[in-house]
Amino acid sequence: xxxxxxxxxxxxxxxxxxxxxxxxxxxxxxxxxxxxxxxxxxxxxxxxxxxxxxxxxxxxxxxxxxxxxxxxxxxxxxxxxxxxxxxxxxxxxxxxxxxxxxxxxxxxxxxxxxxxxxxxxxxxxxxxxxxxxxxxxxxxxxxxxxxxxxxxxxxxxxxxxxxxxxxxxxxxxxxxxxxxxxxxxxxxxxxxxxxxxxxxxxxxxxxxxxxxxxxxxxxxxxxxxxxxxxxxxxxxxxxxxxxxxxxxxxxxxxxxxxxxxxxxxxxxxxxxxxxxxxxxxxxxxxxxxxxxxxxxxxxxxxxxxxxxxxxxxxxxxxxxxxxxxxxxxxxxxxxxxxxxxxxxxxxxxxxxxxxxxxxxxxxxxxxxxxxxxxx
Amino acid sequence: xxxxxxxxxxxxxxxxxxxxxxxxxxxxxxxxxxxxxxxxxxxxxxxxxxxxxxxxxxxxxxxxxxxxxxxxxxxxxxxxxxxxxxxxxxxxxxxxxxxxxxxxxxxxxxxxxxxxxxxxxxxxxxxxxxxxxxxxxxxxxxxxxxxxxxxxxxxxxxxxxxxxxxxxxxxxxxxxxxxxxxxxxxxxxxxxxxxxxxxxxxxxxxxxxxxxxxxxxxxxxxxxxxxxxxxxxxxxxxxxxxxxxxxxxxxxxxxxx
Ligand SMILES: Nc1ncnc2c1ncn2[C@@H]1O[C@H](COP(=O)(O)OP(=O)(O)OP(=O)(O)O)[C@@H](O)[C@H]1O
Ligand SMILES: [Mg+2]
Numbered sequence: 238x239x240x241x242x243x244x245x246x247x248x249x250x251x252x253x254x255x256x257x258x259x260x261x262x263x264x265x266x267x268x269x270x271x272x273x274x275x276x277x278x279x280x281x282x283x284x285x286x287x288x289x290x291x292x293x294x295x296x297x298x299x300x301x302x303x304x305x306x307x308x309x310x311x312x313x314x315x316x317x318x319x320x321x322x323x324x325x326x327x328x329x330x331x332x333x334x335x336x337x338x339x340x341x342x343x344x345x346x347x348x349x350x351x352x353x354x355x356x357x358x359x360x361x362x363x364x365x366x367x368x369x370x371x372x373x374x375x376x377x378x379x380x381x382x383x384x385x386x387x388x389x390x391x392x393x394x395x396x397x398x399x400x401x402x403x404x405x406x407x408x409x410x411x412x413x414x415x416x417x418x419x420x421x422x423x424x425x426x427x428x429x430x431x432x433x434x435x436x437x438x439x440x441x442x443x444x445x446x447x448x449x450x451x452x453x454x455x456x457x458x459x460x461x462x463x464x465x466x467x468x469x470x471x472x473x474x475x476x477x478x479x480x481x482x483x484x485x486x487x488x489x490x491x492x493x494x495x496x497x498x499x500x501x502x503x504x505x506x507x508x509x510x511x512x513x514x515x516x517x518x519x520x521x522x523x524x525x526x527x528x529x530x531x532x533x534x535x536x537x538x539x540x541x542x543x544x545x546x547x548x549x550x551x552x553x554x555x556x557x558x559x560x561x562x563x564x565x566x567x568x569x570x571x572x573x574x575x576x577x578x579x580x581x582x583x584x585x586x587x588x589x590x591x592x593x594x595x596x597x598x599x600x601x602x603x604x605x606x607x608x609x610x611x612x
Numbered sequence: 613x614x615x616x617x618x619x620x621x622x623x624x625x626x627x628x629x630x631x632x633x634x635x636x637x638x639x640x641x642x643x644x645x646x647x648x649x650x651x652x653x654x655x656x657x658x659x660x661x662x663x664x665x666x667x668x669x670x671x672x673x674x675x676x677x678x679x680x681x682x683x684x685x686x687x688x689x690x691x692x693x694x695x696x697x698x699x700x701x702x703x704x705x706x707x708x709x710x711x712x713x714x715x716x717x718x719x720x721x722x723x724x725x726x727x728x729x730x731x732x733x734x735x736x737x738x739x740x741x742x743x744x745x746x747x748x749x750x751x752x753x754x755x756x757x758x759x760x761x762x763x764x765x766x767x768x769x770x771x772x773x774x775x776x777x778x779x780x781x782x783x784x785x786x787x788x789x790x791x792x793x794x795x796x797x798x799x800x801x802x803x804x805x806x807x808x809x810x811x812x813x814x815x816x817x818x819x820x821x822x823x824x825x826x827x828x829x830x831x832x833x834x835x836x837x838x839x840x841x842x843x844x845x846x847x848x849x850x851x852x853x854x855x856x857x858x859x860x861x862x863x864x865x866x867x868x869x
Contacts, residue, residue, distance in 0.1 A: 488725070
């Protein structure tokens with residue numbers, strides 16, 4: 238036996254009485270061992286009378302004593318007797334602080350899952366959430382209007398820093414994903430096109446789909462992941478730290494003060510980022526075309542022939558709309574944050590999910606709109 | 613002054629809480645202009661909650677809170693803004709803006725609500741920081757400060773617009789006795805000559821006896837006000853055992869709960 242380990246020896250006296258002798262230190266570190274060892278003797282049969290001999294205890298602390306208390310409680314719960322002998326007075330005092338009548342904490346009762354109830358709850362929740370989003374959009378519009386009427390009330394410095402983090406700093410990842418997208422798209426399209434000898438039309442396919450659809454879409458999705466979530470986390474933390482309350486009681490509207498700068502900043506950079514996504518996508522496709530043996534000038538000519546300014550502008554307009562939605566929803570989720578650090582995490586997740594949902598809905602609407610307008 | 617001052621805050625039959633849970637009920641009191649008014653009560657009894665209702669952050673379940681005769685919750689925007697600009701608030705956790713330095717934090721209300729030139733705003737902000745002993749730290753971010761320093765900076769920010777009424781949630785918690793005494797002196801130096809009203813939550817008995825004109829004591833069990841008066845009155849005359857224990861720093865013979 239080493240100095241800092243505990244030994245529990247047990248002996249049955251007759252059929253009904255178990256005597257446990259504890260030897261060594263009974264502390265938070267050793268209590269688990271003692272508990273297991275005691276369990277070995279108790280497992281076979283619960284004694285009618287449990288005698289715990291504590292006279293050989295070297296030391297003890299509150300956590301250690303708790304297992305004595307728990308042993309006693311178990312005996313009591315089964316209407317059986319117990320006795321603790323040789324307990325040092327200090328230890329006795331610790332032990333008496335535990336209420337032997339205390340019932341073990343019952344496991345938390347989970348409410349029963351009822352499908353109709355759950356559907357109702359989710360529906361109400363969605364409805365409330367939708368209302369809140371509409372109210373928020375209204376407030377944002379009002380605040381944006383105010384800023385347009387009084388541009389001096391815009392916090393330009395804040396907006397520029399948002400433009401830097403959301404725009405300039407996002408450029409590498411936008412370029413990378415754009416390039417990859419163009420490359421993959423061109424490569425995958427080239428294989429079936431080759432059987433028809435129509436590889437040159439890969440340029441049409443890639444440039445049209447990038448400019449009209451994929452460029453704005455990936456830009457928006459990256460914006461959601463990078464910027465929308467950052468807005469939600471930032472505003473969420475401010476909410477938790479009562480900074481939002483502090484703004485409100487200063488008479489500064491959080492929507493005007495925090496949201497407008499962020500939304501304006503993000504909206505201004507989204508079309509620019511989209512242009513870069515398009516450009517790098519086209520470069521990616523160009524690499525494939527070069528490797529297929531087309532001279533660069535042929536590829537560029539083909540691209541210029543297949544796309545019109547309208548395609549580019551339509552895509553940029555979409556990007557602009559996505560930018561508003563993603564940044565606004567990020568801010569809104571942040572402002573909705575409840576209390577506590579985990580709530581910030583939850584709002585961040587919600588901001589990304591809602592952002593993507595909004596992008597999908599809006600993209601669908603734009604497709605219908607552009608089709609009927611013949612763009 | 614022989615004329616009786618107007619109540620600056622009037623609370624009538626207030627019931628407050630979160631959701632359906634009532635935290636405090638039957639709350640009625642008033643605060644006169646220029647008074648130093650202290651809200652007392654055990655931890656978790658709803659002092660912060662009451663204060664957040666008084667500054668119009670939450671809507672009461674029922675009852676009324678009037679600031680200078682106006683209800684903050686229902687006031688129109690213009691009136692509300694006016695009232696808000698005449699009050700300063702220090703939150704329990706400080707609530708400084710994390711992305712701004714101390715100076716910028718204190719300067720922000722000035723930037724938004726005054727037409728002072730930047731150099732003058734900086735002067736005012738530095739002066740406020742000096743009053744709480746933080747001028748050397750003006751260029752630091754809140755994350756670079758200790759807890760007590762954050763509190764003092766928050767007080768400086770609350771005072772930035774020279775408000776008529778200042779709400780302080782546990783201003784001296786976490787401060788050493790000397791700083792705490794200096795804070796008391798600062799409060800007195802503002803309250804007495806300038807007639808600024810202070811509404812504070814505090815547990816510091818020495819500070820309460822030193823500066824408070826009137827205190828109310830909230831109780832978690834009954835969810836009401838159990839005592840009201842000057843600190844000395846409560847200490848010597850209160851019949852309520854809880855109040856007695858609080859002022860004589862006694863622990864209960866047997867736990868009432
Ligand atoms: N956002 C909230 N939602 C629900 N309940 C809350 C919320 N904030 C506080 N409470 C509850 O309201 C009660 C009063 O809280 P409050 O913060 O007002 O206490 P306090 O008197 O300021 O305490 P302390 O002296 O510790 O600061 C507590 O029981 C707390 O659980
Ligand atoms: Mg509090």
